[in-house]
Amino acid sequence: MPPDNPAPPAIAVDRLVVERGGRTVLLDVSTAIPAGSVTGLLGPSGSGKTTLIRSIVGTQKIKSGTVTVLGEPAGSKGLRGRVAYVTQDAAIYPDLSVKSNVAYFASLYGRSRKEAMSAIDAVGMHDHAGQLAANLSGGQKTRTSLACALVCDPEVLVLDEPTVGLDPVIREELWNQFRDLAAAGRTLLVSSHVMDEADRCDRLLLVREGRFIADDTPADLRASTGSANLESAFLHLIRELERTS
Amino acid sequence: MSLRITFITAGRILRQLLNDRRTVVLILAVPALIIALISAIMEDSPQMFDRVGLILLAVFPFVIMFLLTSITMQRERTAGTLERLMTTPTAKMDLVGGYAIAFGVCAAAQTGVAAAVAYLWLDLDTVGSAWMVALIAIVTSVFGMVLGLLVSAFAATEFQAVQFMPVLIVPQIFLCGLIWPREEMAGWLQGVSDALPLTYAVKALQQVQASSDLTAEMWGDLGIVAGAVVVATVLGAATLRRRTG
Numbered sequence: 001m002p003p004d005n006p007a008p009p010a011i012a013v014d015r016l017v018v019e020r021g022g023r024t025v026l027l028d029v030s031t032a033i034p035a036g037s038v039t040g041l042l043g044p045s046g047s048g049k050t051t052l053i054r055s056i057v058g059t060q061k062i063k064s065g066t067v068t069v070l071g072e073p074a075g076s077k078g079l080r081g082r083v084a085y086v087t088q089d090a091a092i093y094p095d096l097s098v099k100s101n102v103a104y105f106a107s108l109y110g111r112s113r114k115e116a117m118s119a120i121d122a123v124g125m126h127d128h129a130g131q132l133a134a135n136l137s138g139g140q141k142t143r144t145s146l147a148c149a150l151v152c153d154p155e156v157l158v159l160d161e162p163t164v165g166l167d168p169v170i171r172e173e174l175w176n177q178f179r180d181l182a183a184a185g186r187t188l189l190v191s192s193h194v195m196d197e198a199d200r201c202d203r204l205l206l207v208r209e210g211r212f213i214a215d216d217t218p219a220d221l222r223a224s225t226g227s228a229n230l231e232s233a234f235l236h237l238i239r240e241l242e243r244t245s
Numbered sequence: 246m247s248l249r250i251t252f253i254t255a256g257r258i259l260r261q262l263l264n265d266r267r268t269v270v271l272i273l274a275v276p277a278l279i280i281a282l283i284s285a286i287m288e289d290s291p292q293m294f295d296r297v298g299l300i301l302l303a304v305f306p307f308v309i310m311f312l313l314t315s316i317t318m319q320r321e322r323t324a325g326t327l328e329r330l331m332t333t334p335t336a337k338m339d340l341v342g343g344y345a346i347a348f349g350v351c352a353a354a355q356t357g358v359a360a361a362v363a364y365l366w367l368d369l370d371t372v373g374s375a376w377m378v379a380l381i382a383i384v385t386s387v388f389g390m391v392l393g394l395l396v397s398a399f400a401a402t403e404f405q406a407v408q409f410m411p412v413l414i415v416p417q418i419f420l421c422g423l424i425w426p427r428e429e430m431a432g433w434l435q436g437v438s439d440a441l442p443l444t445y446a447v448k449a450l451q452q453v454q455a456s457s458d459l460t461a462e463m464w465g466d467l468g469i470v471a472g473a474v475v476v477a478t479v480l481g482a483a484t485l486r487r488r489t490g
Contacts, residue, residue: 091329095261
């Protein structure tokens with residue numbers, strides 16, 4: 001994605017400041033996420049990843065700054081069928097089956113039962129469709145939650161650590177699916193604390209202590225830090241910051 | 246607000262309840278059994294049963310709907326599904342309305358079973374119609390439901406939610422005229438009693454018991470309970486926040 005891309009960004013964060021419980025969690029962060037890309041949001045837990053994600057889906061109270069998604073203020077009514085959110089802990093009903101969970105979200109978005117079934121197939125939960133969500137493993141719950149988001153065919157899909165605890169084969173399948181969605185023009189923001197997922201992203205946002213310490217493509221990040229892999233690139237950036245401060 | 250989404254939400258809540266067979270049995274059977282127990286205790290004093298049994302017909306569903314809703318809604322808040330729903334086209338009033346319809350259906354079923362048992366089997370006797378008694382009982386239990394919805398906002402855990410019962414429900418039961426005639430209470434207690442909605446449900450029931458005419462006073466008392474439902478619904482909806490800190 002060239003930096004002088006004339007198309008408006010799918011997500012624009014401008015000078016965002018968020019406080020939670022008297023502590024500043026995001027300190028004046030700005031970024032622009034291009035449409036039709038997969039952006040990785042990387043950083044240790046507690047760095048502000050979830051807070052940024054909640055600001056983008058419009059469930060976070062913000063202190064100052066703006067978040068614009070698809071040209072509208074984050075959380076606007078018009079965005080609720082176009083932006084889907086996969087929470088860190090699967091937001092599904094344990095006393096409903098996989099099928100009923102996905103069918104419920106499908107109907108909220110005005111989608112059909114058939115679309116619900118194909119979302120279940122897409123996350124590889126076909127064989128568990130009749131099972132109660134309470135009896136699923138952690139990874140299966142995450143996939144069900146993902147199906148509940150995919151079912152609205154969102155233009156922007158925001159996922160908070162969707163691959164935690166997943167079987168490597170399924171993780172691979174999901175990432176392929178994320179790539180396919182981006183290729184079809186969808187915009188994805190995927191948070192992770194696993195560096196080996198970073199290479200699958202078009203762009204990376206590295207967060208540390210409420211600040212972005214990098215906002216670049218994986219290749220450029222490696223080149224500018226002279227590192228062979230992204231883990232050491234991240235370390236390089238942190239050391240550099242510590243030296244200058 | 247959308248009627249379609251309100252009904253979809255109600256359907257989802259009912260499906261959750263139906264998946265829990267034991268709860269369904271408890272909802273349908275317990276009030277009828279308790280009224281049968283009271284009838285057995287008061288076997289030698291049918292007039293006493295006509296008074297107490299009738300009031301219990303409204304008070305039991307009121308208590309049970311309060312408990313069920315406060316816990317279900319508290320779960321919805323803490324399990325992340327509420328936040329997830331707030332990013333979908335669901336409006337706050339859709340959610341509150343969905344709860345009201347789903348638990349209203351439960352209340353109607355529960356009252357229907359309890360009233361059938363009381364009238365047909367336990368020889369409960371009222372001058373006015375049993376349908377009017379059922380209507381008053383259902384409106385009263387919907388009041389219990391919205392009260393539960395409201396307190397769920399103040400409960401951080403299910404444990405706390407349950408403990409709101411002695412705070413909000415028990416005083417209403419003690420002061421409504423069920424265990425002691427209101428006229429014989431101290432003046433200040435009568436004043437408190439006058440301010441509690443359950444008192445008017447009991448007054449309405451007592452009028453159905455005494456007269457076959459649908460008096461203006463009876464409609465006025467039922468109207469007060471219905472008004473309390475509206476106030477608690479608005480307050481309950483106000484506690485649902487799309488954005489949180």
